[in-house]
Amino acid sequence: MSNSDASISSMFDPDEINRLKKADPDAVVVLKRYFKEQQDHRLSIEKAEAEFEIKRKERELDRLDKDAVMFRIIQILGMIFAFSLIGLGMYFSYSLINGGKNMAGSLFGGGTLIAAGSIFTRFALKHLSEKRLSDVESK
Numbered sequence: 001m002s003n004s005d006a007s008i009s010s011m012f013d014p015d016e017i018n019r020l021k022k023a024d025p026d027a028v029v030v031l032k033r034y035f036k037e038q039q040d041h042r043l044s045i046e047k048a049e050a051e052f053e054i055k056r057k058e059r060e061l062d063r064l065d066k067d068a069v070m071f072r073i074i075q076i077l078g079m080i081f082a083f084s085l086i087g088l089g090m091y092f093s094y095s096l097i098n099g100g101k102n103m104a105g106s107l108f109g110g111g112t113l114i115a116a117g118s119i120f121t122r123f124a125l126k127h128l129s130e131k132r133l134s135d136v137e138s139k
Contacts, residue, residue: 086116 020027093109096102 082116082119086112089116 017028020031024030089112090109093105093112096105096108098105
């Protein structure tokens with residue numbers, strides 16, 4: 001039995017191989033070619049599936065990168081808006097004090113600072129807890 005016959009014999013009964021050889025001497029070669037073509041086809045399908053999955057993951061990462069950039073832009077715009085509101089609140093407080101309404105101006109200015117500090121602290125604590133949660137999930 002040759003080396004090529006040995007690889008086929010592991011898939012078929014030896015008696016069946018001998019009957020095929022009697023019927024057609026090239027039967028083993030034809031079977032080997034057929035199995036080789038089937039294997040190549042399976043490998044090409046698996047390769048195509050793997051390439052598709054890689055491209056899908058790359059698109060997902062690109063989308064996540066864009067989302068991160070947009071999140072950062074929104075954070076910066078939020079900070080600008082918050083500082084603008086604080087500035088306007090402090091200017092209004094200054095105007096009240098300058099107009100002779102010391103109590104109202106002081107309360108408004110203090111309330112503005114307390115509200116701003118509260119919002120920033122709440123945001124920082126929320127961000128910190130989300131970061132800790134994502135760190136725990138990634139481990």
